[in-house]
Amino acid sequence: MKILDIIESTRPIKSDIRNAYIDFSKMTLSLVAVVTDVVRDGKPVIGYGFNSNGRYGQGQLIRERFRPRVLAAEPASLLDETGGNLDPHKVWACMMTNEKPGGHGERSVAVGTIDMALWDATAKIAGLPLHDLLAQRYGNGFANPKVFVYAAGGYYHPGKGVQGLKDEMQSYLDRGYSVVKMKIGGAPLAEDLHRIEAVLGMLQPGQQLAVDANGRFDLPTAIAYGKAMLQYPLFWYEEAGDPLDYELQARLGEVYTAPMATGENLFSMQDARNLIRHGGMHKDRDWLQFDCALSYGLVEYLRTLDMLETYGWSPSRCVPHGGHQMSLAIAAGLGLGGNESYPDLFQPYGGFPDGVKVDNGYVTLPSLPGIGFEGKADLYAEMKALAS
Secondary structure, three states, X not given: OXXXXXXXXXXXXOOOOEOOOOEOOOOEEEEEEEEEEXXXXXXXXXXXXXXXXXXXXXXXXXXXXXXXXXXXXXXXXXXXXXXXXXXXXXXXXXXXXXXXXXXXXXHHHXXXXXXHHHHHHHHHHHOOEHHHXXXXXXXXXXXXXXXXXXXXXXXXXXXXXXXXXXXXXXXXXXXXXXXXXXXXOOOOHHHHHHHHHHHHOOOOOOOEEEEEOOOOOOHHHHHHHHHHHXXXXXXXXXXXXXXXXXXXXXXXXXXXXXXXXXXXXXXXXXXXXXXXXXXXXXXXXXXXXXXXXXXXXXXXXXXXXXXXXXXXXXXXXXXXXXXXXXXXXXXXXXXXXXXXXXXXXXXXXXXXXXXXXXXXXXXXXXXXXXXXXXXOHHHHHHHHHHHO
């Protein structure tokens, strides 16, 4: 068997929203199809992938570097020991040929996007849901398809006031979410505190609020927000400062003694390890948000999980960024703590297969081959059109 082609298309996911750092009015992503010569039910097996929101499409890198390397490789060199399926680890090594260490910026997104499609194809060829394949290969043998999800939103939007924010959060709660998240840092502290209090005031027992600064703050501002927010029962305080400023994170943790979260903008095992070594994170209460689609894919994410284990961290402290089904499959297969969800944004790429409902903060994944994209009609229509 062999990979016949890797197809990329850059797609808009623009929206008139902003967080504390960027607006999304010109945001794009890469949609990728990995076409194999394996035939199931009269059709070629095709794996699909895309990168998470917040990083732009990577078509040029994919077409200039990573696609040509894979297609030029001896097909047998990319297969597992049986010769009957792909080995994503070998394909990953092929893509990274002649790439120097470090520089985990845009290329980590390009590789992570292709990697998602490779795992989708690999699980389909094996005739398994990806979460079952991962549990069998790297977990305890048994996937748990019931996964915690939280609703991310609360962006700054033109003309949207506090009542609009409350209406948005209520819509998530009405759909079964128990944890909702809103943005901070795009307004003065007093205004943000007013917004936080407005949402907290509408929550019922068992419901919680997380806040996300998207890396906006310097140390004094991060601490000022932290001290002001200690009065609130927040689920977490997310990404206060620049993701690579480990000293800021550590010093904030000395003051803010409630749960914190960060990691979505760390794109390699090495950067994740530096956070654990130097960021003052607390394995008993803090959360890690590494996103495989942005950080070289599942192959690298497995290395990150191994690293975390050596430092005494449980995979249950990982709740990935991105809101995509790939991380849902990893969570179900490898025991992560859950996954982000964007109920109304970045469609059709986020969300769950059709018919999957949120029940008290959890979803149960259906038993679909691969990642399960085919179960989401609007998303699969985009993917099918690309492959055709």
